[in-house]
Amino acid sequence: MKMFSRTPVFVFFMLFWACSQPNEVPEMLFQTDFESEAGWLTDDRMEKGDGHSGSWYIRTGDFVPYSPAFQLKAALISQRPIRKAEVVCWIRPKDVPADGHLIFSADAGTTSVYWKHKELAGYLKERGGWNEVTETFEIPDGSFGPDNIIKIYVLSKNNKVIHVDDFSVRFSN
16 A cells, blocks of 8 residues: 555656756758769769769759759658758869859748758869868748758859768757
């Protein structure tokens, strides 16, 4: 009988402890160096040569103005609203002055319901060298829903060739 009288106290303590713990969700990291994409990405944007970390990289600009996108349904990234996306990639202009954007969009079909960009002109000053891009997108609550498709990619604004390699995206809530 004494066991039953202690059970509610124990259950109350466990519920109190569980509710007082931080309500954090781990970060989600997605990355590619494009080495393993050869054969999977079948368009002409894949090039073999002097990549940042290997021999494969992406070409944007002259015939296709945008890189292949990181692309995934928001609910598959996190069950909670995404509040931040930290993007790191390496870019190399073939010709200067190149001008580009790093794009974050949330799409419903063919319509963007949320779209932000970061200027890349400051990273594209010198011809031929790889430049690390580190940009953070802070995302306001309610900007998009779990069924929207998140896309992150590099866009060449003036059709000058920009090489892209070692792309990573870290999402957090």
